[in-house]
Amino acid sequence: xxxxxxxxxPTRGRGSYExxxxxxxxxxxxxxRTGICHVFIRHTSAxxxxxxxxxxxxRRDLETFMARQVPDGDPMWSHTAEGADDMPxxxxxxxxxxxxxxxxxxxxxALGTWQGVYVWEHRHAGHERNVILTISGKR
Amino acid sequence: xxxxxxxxxPTRGRGSYExxxxxxxxxxxxxxRTGICHVFIRHTSAxxxxxxxxxxxxRRDLETFMARQVPDGDPMWSHTAEGADDMPxxxxxxxxxxxxxxxxxxxxxALGTWQGVYVWEHRHAGHERNVILTISGKR
Amino acid sequence: xxxxxxxxxPTRGRGSYExxxxxxxxxxxxxxRTGICHVFIRHTSAxxxxxxxxxxxxRRDLETFMARQVPDGDPMWSHTAEGADDMPxxxxxxxxxxxxxxxxxxxxxALGTWQGVYVWEHRHAGHERNVILTISGKR
Numbered sequence: 001x002x003x004x005x006x007x008x009x010p011t012r013g014r015g016s017y018e019x020x021x022x023x024x025x026x027x028x029x030x031x032x033r034t035g036i037c038h039v040f041i042r043h044t045s046a047x048x049x050x051x052x053x054x055x056x057x058x059r060r061d062l063e064t065f066m067a068r069q070v071p072d073g074d075p076m077w078s079h080t081a082e083g084a085d086d087m088p089x090x091x092x093x094x095x096x097x098x099x100x101x102x103x104x105x106x107x108x109x110a111l112g113t114w115q116g117v118y119v120w121e122h123r124h125a126g127h128e129r130n131v132i133l134t135i136s137g138k139r
Numbered sequence: 140x141x142x143x144x145x146x147x148x149p150t151r152g153r154g155s156y157e158x159x160x161x162x163x164x165x166x167x168x169x170x171x172r173t174g175i176c177h178v179f180i181r182h183t184s185a186x187x188x189x190x191x192x193x194x195x196x197x198r199r200d201l202e203t204f205m206a207r208q209v210p211d212g213d214p215m216w217s218h219t220a221e222g223a224d225d226m227p228x229x230x231x232x233x234x235x236x237x238x239x240x241x242x243x244x245x246x247x248x249a250l251g252t253w254q255g256v257y258v259w260e261h262r263h264a265g266h267e268r269n270v271i272l273t274i275s276g277k278r
Numbered sequence: 279x280x281x282x283x284x285x286x287x288p289t290r291g292r293g294s295y296e297x298x299x300x301x302x303x304x305x306x307x308x309x310x311r312t313g314i315c316h317v318f319i320r321h322t323s324a325x326x327x328x329x330x331x332x333x334x335x336x337r338r339d340l341e342t343f344m345a346r347q348v349p350d351g352d353p354m355w356s357h358t359a360e361g362a363d364d365m366p367x368x369x370x371x372x373x374x375x376x377x378x379x380x381x382x383x384x385x386x387x388a389l390g391t392w393q394g395v396y397v398w399e400h401r402h403a404g405h406e407r408n409v410i411l412t413i414s415g416k417r
Contacts, residue, residue: 091200183393
């Protein structure tokens with residue numbers, strides 16, 4: 001069987017926002033015991049990330065790293081219609097994930113102990129981000 | 140149900156080639172209304188990218204970025220059998236995607252307004268790139 | 279139908295470890311002829327990579343590249359509880375893949391001639407890495 005649902009994820013600007021619990025709840029509600037939960041973000045300036053979920057410094061360091069590798073306002077960017085963070089947001093999205101698949105075992109996503117799922121907002125302004133979950137498998 | 144088909148994507152050297160319409164047509168032809176379309180590229184010197192599809196400058200800037208991060212002919216490369224772009228093509232592939240999953244809703248891929256699917260050729264010479272679509276779900 | 283199984287992949291520290299044959303065997307054992315093999319690694323300091331499988335220099339060059347882009351012991355890292363390679367391991371994981379989907383055709387993964395699947399250990403110490411395979415499709 002297959003079930004599709006949508007998450008609206010409001011962001012308050014650049015940074016990562018955990019959605020693990022919302023995904024686990026949707027999987028539990030589906031009644032599927034063995035299968036796959038597909039997570040898809042319908043944007044090109046925000047992305048998905050599976051990341052260490054215990055120490056917030058990990059996600060801060062990831063921001064620092066990305067800011068150095070893909071600098072806002074770099075003179076190499078020609079696509080700047082929406083500002084200094086416009087093109088960096090697209091590059092950061094391309095370097096990370098727009099979709100993830102999580103295995104479902106015993107009725108929930110079989111993540112490792114330290115794995116959390118995050119929406120990574122790459123723009124400085126807040127947005128409402130649209131995520132589609134497609135949950136398939138057997139009960 | 141599950142349907143598999145193949146796309147041959149001819150490239151004219153380094154750059155990105157949109158395949159969104161061909162994917163949407165294959166999904167429509169499958170008759171599947173709710174499910175997943177899996178896209179897989181059978182190469183390690185070309186990759187897949189979900190990218191902003193409105194302003195071609197975005198994809199030009201992505202080329203500029205990759206050329207700076209993963210330079211052709213860098214002395215650090217030891218794998219140079221096929222030339223200065225051989226190893227950079229493998230690195231660019233590893234940093235982007237070899238497979239993508241797109242949610243199918245109402246009989247087509249539920250992409251965001253600005254999302255297009257591209258084959259990203261990383262070699263300077265043109266190639267015929269082989270892409271497998273596996274479309275699964277319910278009618 | 280859908281079948282789930284687990285691979286334990288012992289590593290001897292930083293480097294890539296091929297698991298293509300183990301995946302192909304699991305797919306063959308499943309009896310599924312057309313479908314998808316999902317590969318998921320339950321860690322945030324090791325990842326998955328589809329890479330050229332003929333010349334070992336390719337994977338050595340990838341290590342050299344990553345060591346330059348994401349340096350061990352860089353003063354920008356604040357998350358250093360487990361040492362100089364702790365945060366770089368998380369960044370390398372985020373820049374590569376935690377899950378891969380491989381198309382199954384004629385009863386095996388339809389990889390390209392030069393494509394191999396690797397667990398990429400990013401820590402200097404060896405670990406036992408846990409990989410879940412979820413194989414779905416029709417016989």
